[in-house]
Amino acid sequence: MILQEISYFFKHGQSEKVRELTLRGMAEGVMPSDIVNVLTSYMTELGIKFKNNEIFVPEVLIVARAFNAAIEVLEPIMEPSKVYTRGTVIIGTVEGDLHDIGKNLVKMMLKGNGFHVVDLGVDVKPETFVQAVITHNAQVLAMSALLTTTMIKIKETIDLLVKRGIRQQVYVLIGGAPVTTNYAKEVRADAYARDAGSVSELLIKRGFSKKVL
Amino acid sequence: MTGKERIIEILSHKVTDKIPWVPFAGIHAGALKGYSAKDVLQDGDRLFEALMEVHRLYQPDGMPVVFDLQVEAEILGCELAWSDDTPPSVKSHICATEANIPCRCLLPKETDGRLPMILDTMKRMKKAVGETTALYGLICGPFTLASHLRGNDLFMDMILDEDYVKDLMSFCTEVSLKMIDLYIGSGMDVIAVVDPLVSQISPNHFTELCHESFATVFAYIRSKGVKSSFFVCGNATRQIEVMCKTKPDGISIDENVDIVMAKRITDSYNITIGGNIPLTTLMLHGTQQDNMKYVLDMIDRISHDNLIIAPGCDMPYAVPFENAIGVQQAIRESEQVRSILANYQTVEETIEIDLPDYSSLTKPFIEVFTLDSESCAACTYMMGAVDAIKAYFGDSIDTIEYKYTEKINIARCKKMGVSNLPSIYINGELKWSSIIPSKDEFIQTIKEKLN
Numbered sequence: 001m002i003l004q005e006i007s008y009f010f011k012h013g014q015s016e017k018v019r020e021l022t023l024r025g026m027a028e029g030v031m032p033s034d035i036v037n038v039l040t041s042y043m044t045e046l047g048i049k050f051k052n053n054e055i056f057v058p059e060v061l062i063v064a065r066a067f068n069a070a071i072e073v074l075e076p077i078m079e080p081s082k083v084y085t086r087g088t089v090i091i092g093t094v095e096g097d098l099h100d101i102g103k104n105l106v107k108m109m110l111k112g113n114g115f116h117v118v119d120l121g122v123d124v125k126p127e128t129f130v131q132a133v134i135t136h137n138a139q140v141l142a143m144s145a146l147l148t149t150t151m152i153k154i155k156e157t158i159d160l161l162v163k164r165g166i167r168q169q170v171y172v173l174i175g176g177a178p179v180t181t182n183y184a185k186e187v188r189a190d191a192y193a194r195d196a197g198s199v200s201e202l203l204i205k206r207g208f209s210k211k212v213l
Numbered sequence: 214m215t216g217k218e219r220i221i222e223i224l225s226h227k228v229t230d231k232i233p234w235v236p237f238a239g240i241h242a243g244a245l246k247g248y249s250a251k252d253v254l255q256d257g258d259r260l261f262e263a264l265m266e267v268h269r270l271y272q273p274d275g276m277p278v279v280f281d282l283q284v285e286a287e288i289l290g291c292e293l294a295w296s297d298d299t300p301p302s303v304k305s306h307i308c309a310t311e312a313n314i315p316c317r318c319l320l321p322k323e324t325d326g327r328l329p330m331i332l333d334t335m336k337r338m339k340k341a342v343g344e345t346t347a348l349y350g351l352i353c354g355p356f357t358l359a360s361h362l363r364g365n366d367l368f369m370d371m372i373l374d375e376d377y378v379k380d381l382m383s384f385c386t387e388v389s390l391k392m393i394d395l396y397i398g399s400g401m402d403v404i405a406v407v408d409p410l411v412s413q414i415s416p417n418h419f420t421e422l423c424h425e426s427f428a429t430v431f432a433y434i435r436s437k438g439v440k441s442s443f444f445v446c447g448n449a450t451r452q453i454e455v456m457c458k459t460k461p462d463g464i465s466i467d468e469n470v471d472i473v474m475a476k477r478i479t480d481s482y483n484i485t486i487g488g489n490i491p492l493t494t495l496m497l498h499g500t501q502q503d504n505m506k507y508v509l510d511m512i513d514r515i516s517h518d519n520l521i522i523a524p525g526c527d528m529p530y531a532v533p534f535e536n537a538i539g540v541q542q543a544i545r546e547s548e549q550v551r552s553i554l555a556n557y558q559t560v561e562e563t564i565e566i567d568l569p570d571y572s573s574l575t576k577p578f579i580e581v582f583t584l585d586s587e588s589c590a591a592c593t594y595m596m597g598a599v600d601a602i603k604a605y606f607g608d609s610i611d612t613i614e615y616k617y618t619e620k621i622n623i624a625r626c627k628k629m630g631v632s633n634l635p636s637i638y639i640n641g642e643l644k645w646s647s648i649i650p651s652k653d654e655f656i657q658t659i660k661e662k663l664n
Contacts, residue, residue: 013372053451057413058368065369098294098302101365101413148493148529149298177447178493178529 002030006070007038013062015069022073032078036114039067043112044200050105051197057101060196064108071111085114086208087139090132092120093176094153099146102176105196106142113200115140115208126157133161133170140203145176154179155187171206173199216274217402220347224403224440224462226483226519232512233521234544235349235487236537238267239280240300241528245270249297250530254281257330261337268342270647271537272545272590275347275403278335280527282353282407285388286361288326289319298530306364312377314384315362321391332399339400347403349442350396354408355385355426371418378422386426390433397437404434405442406461409526412447412469416455427459435460442487446526450474457482467492467525476515487521490540497529501539501633502557505550508543534647535633538584538591546588549618553584556620564624571641577662579603579612580638582622582631586614594649595635602655610659 002025009017025035046063049055089110093103100122110117118136120128124143133141141161145151154174161167172189184192191206193199214222219233238245242263243253253260260279267276281300287293293301307315323332338348353361359381360367370378393404406427411419427443434441442463443456449466453475456464464479465487466472472489479486490496495507508522522544528537543550569578581599583592596614603612615622617634625631629638636646639662644650650658 053448056415056418058371058418059415061365061368062372096296098304101368104365147296147299148497148531149296178497180494182494 002028003034003038006035007042010039010063010066010070011042013059013066015066018066019069019073022070026073026077032074035070035074036078039070040112040114043067043109047109047113047197047200049197050109051195051201057105060105060108064105064112067108067112086116086204088116088118088136089140089142089203090118090120090129090136090138091142091144092124092129093122093144093146094150094157095123095125096153097145097147097150098122099144099176102146102196103144106144106175106193106199109196109200110142110203113204115200115203126153126160129157130160130164130166133166134164138170139208140171140173142173142175142199145174145179148178151176151178151183154183154189158187158189171203171208173203175199215345216272217343217345217347220275220403220521221440223519223521224442224485226462226485228518232517232544233274234272234541235275235277235347235521235523236267236271236273236541237277237280237524237527238264238271238537239277239527240298240530241532241537242267244530244532245534250299250301251295251297254279254300255327255330257334257337260330260334261341264334264338265341268346269594270534270591271541273346273541275349275521277349277351277405278338278401279331280351280407282351282357282409283361284327284331285321285353285358285392288321288328289315289362289388291361300527303361306362308362308381309364309366312363312366312370312374314380317384317387320387321395323395328395332395335396335399335401343400343402347440348401349403349405350393350399350401351405351407351444352389352392352396354406354411354443355382355389355430356414356423357408357410358385358388360410368413371414371422375422382422382426386429389426389430393430393434393437397434397439401439403440403442403462405444405465406430407444409444409446411445411452411456412449414452416451419452419455420458424455424459427456427461431459431461435462442485444526453478457484460484463487463521465489465521465523468494469525472511473514476520480516480519483519485519485521487523488525490522490524492525492527492529492532496524496532496536496540499536501533501535502554504536504539505543506554508540509547509551509554512544512547533633534591535635538589538634538647542584542589546585549585549588553617553623556623560620560623560627564621566621566625566628568625568628569641574640577610577659578640579610579659580641581612581614581635582626582638583614583616583635585616585618586635589635591647591649592635595637595645598649598652598655599637601652602659605652605656606659606663609663 240250463485468491586596
């Protein structure tokens with residue numbers, strides 16, 4: 001019953017109610033992983049709706065806020081590997097670029113789908129991306145560029161991964177308004193994601209699943 | 214019909230002799246003269262010089278004077294991050310920490326921020342080309358301005374604090390009205406309300422929180438006897454209809470929207486649509502022929518009433534000039550370009566082309582490859598430069614024009630590897646592609662060859 005209530009308020013983006021119900025659920029002995037499953041299954045649905053232009057940025061952000069409210073309650077009592085079961089993603093907007101709406105949406109979609117996300121913010125240097133991949137032993141590096149002139153930083157970062165000998169260890173995903181599938185091929189990224197709604201689906205299809213990790 | 218008449222007529226939903234062409238050369242204008250984005254967005258003389266080059270090379274029917282959506286935010290106190298090859302970005306949002314409304318004492322005045330430079334350039338452009346070319350004054354749309362002021366929290370405010378969003382939108386609408394007064398006062402023929410973020414909210418949200426602002430803005434422009442256009446970026450497929458309901462004279466879209474589908478909607482509201490040549494994949498990274506082909510396909514796919522052909526948005530800084538020239542040529546000389554492209558595909562390598570023995574020339578040999586110097590403006594200027602050099606050096610040099618309109622010249626281009634037009638080759642080597650050299654530079658180059 002409480003899971004249904006969490007689900008209802010979560011879908012309506014009511015973060016305070018979600019926080020309260022999560023705390024109550026814990027007190028009543030509900031398994032934290034069951035709550036996580038409720039949240040992530042709707043985040044997946046949300047991603048599809050966003051991809052299909054059925055919902056837009058405000059609706060995603062408000063649900064993401066409710067997701068964070070529940071996770072703040074659950075994180076301290078769960079091992080990170082049980083909340084985030086699909087692996088670690090380093091995310092950021094490339095050097096010289098301050099745009100972050102798209103990057104933030106991707107981050108929320110990934111968290112909501114069970115990825116551990118390390119957000120480096122905007123204007124991130126290639127060296128910082130590469131160091132973060134090493135430090136966090138990340139499985140995925142997600143880079144966003146909104147400007148035709150900053151796209152080149154994606155290539156520079158990938159080149160640096162190659163130079164450090166760790167290119168094969170990390171799946172490189174890129175996105176942003178001027179970025180295309182062809183550009184991804186050109187700079188030897190692993191994939192291009194058209195929108196935030198596509199990212200989790202794409203990674204899960206590529207094998208970043210609960211079974212693998 | 215002049216370009217200006219064409220734009221005014223099409224935005225009045227009347228018949229024009231040709232499809233109007235509006236290259237959105239903002240920062241790209243700077244590239245034509247070797248200036249950075251910062252140069253042309255901060256220095257009026259450089260901006261004017263660059264805009265005149267856009268006018269000369271691309272022969273627009275209408276053109277923007279400044280394409281920078283951060284002008285208003287800067288005046289209101291947001292800090293900008295500058296770049297050499299992109300417009301500035303907003304770095305700090307003045308309402309980010311607290312959901313407040315900026316003081317009305319900050320509403321733009323002609324002495325604020327970069328407005329003295331912008332208004333002066335508008336007046337200079339009006340005097341220089343305004344008789345025949347429609348000048349666009351671009352303002353930041355009220356919704357995108359609200360996001361500049363508030364930051365990303367604006368999106369959540371739309372659900373959690375609608376009253377605040379309404380108040381902020383009301384303030385931003387006042388800013389828009391002030392900007393409209395200033396730009397119309399400086400001679401702008403069309404006010405473009407550029408609001409890329411409209412594509413990021415639902416049609417319902419737009420109707421509830423934005424409709425009134427945009428409807429007010431467009432009614433105000435109309436009351437001033439000036440034309441209006443509503444520019445959006447991104448996948449605004451779902452928003453086109455609610456945008457139409459705010460009653461702009463035109464709507465401009467980028468490549469994320471299917472223009473055929475969008476035009477069905479805009480036509481039903483008798484609104485002119487503009488767009489939507491892809492910026493990156495085509496204008497920046499495509500070839501001249503790709504650009505020509507895209508435009509011809511577009512022309513073939515949609516009706517020509519209520520239509521303006523334009524890039525999807527502000528052209529990237531480094532768009533090769535020849536691509537924009539190719540677009541212009543495909544719009545203005547569609548049938549000629551159609552035949553060029555058809556010939557290009559069918560011309561057989563078997564057409565016998567004897568290239569000169571460049572290593573044993575007795576004097577410098579200047580070969581000019583043009584689309585057609587009689588119809589392509591850039592080609593006319595390039596050929597003019599070559600004619601002037603021929604007059605200067607006389608018989609000590611040889612010159613020739615190869616027009617791409619003739620099959621044999623296409624075969625020659627293929628054999629020589631000429632990919633962009635117009636181009637100047639000297640002694641068989643590419644010297645200038647699309648850039649028309651100054652007389653001094655040209656003379657110096659020839660003198661070096663003569664020695």
